Amino acid sequence: MSQFPEAGAKAPAFSLARDGGGTVALKDFKGRKLVLYFYPKANTTGCTKEAIAFNGLKAAFAAADTDILGVSADAVSAQDKFKAKYDLAFPLGSDPDKAMLEAYGVWVEKSMYGRKYMGIERATLLIGRDGKVARTWPKVKVAGHAEEVLKAAQELG
Structure with a gap:
């Protein structure tokens, strides 16, 4: 299993099916x-x-010349519904086979109520124009996160 990329590392290449085909x-x-932000499941709180x-x-x-891409293991049909329901203006990638999620080290063992299972760690990367990871946010807490990422994108220049 791969590690979550560190700042300065080259971002692993990927190609995913996306909402809308x-x-x-x-x-x-x-x-x-x-x-590049990873989220566990569309339409959850x-x-x-x-x-x-x-x-x-x-x-x-x-x-700030910055694009946004959300990625989960949800099927494209679920991504389409999620995007339409909330009128999201950025692409959503689908990785049901989890190859890209594993390459980025976000497909991890989790635990809830003592039960262990595999799932997506909520995490975000800011990738620079050079294709290298400029900043990372492993184990994201949602409140204030988007604003913090925006500030980092603005500072990156």
Whole structure:
């Protein structure tokens, strides 16, 4: 199992099915900054709050020349419904086979009420124009997170 990338590391390449059909790949963002955030499951409370927070700051991220991509293991059909329900203005990647999630070290063993299971660790990366990880947020708490990521994107220049 891979480790969560550290700042300065080259971001692992990926290509995923995305909402609305088609694919989304790391190379699509070449020369731009990218907020790559991982969330456990569409339409759950924390994931919905996080998506709405990033979406609400979409114009500010665009002004900072920064794109946003959300990724989960949900099927494309679930991503489509999630995006439509909350009118999200950024792409959602689908990784049901978890290859990309494993490459980024966010497919991890979790525990709830003493039961262990595999799931997605809520985490975010800010990838610079050079394709390298500029900043990381492992084990994200949703409140204030999108604003903190925006500030980092603005400072990255």
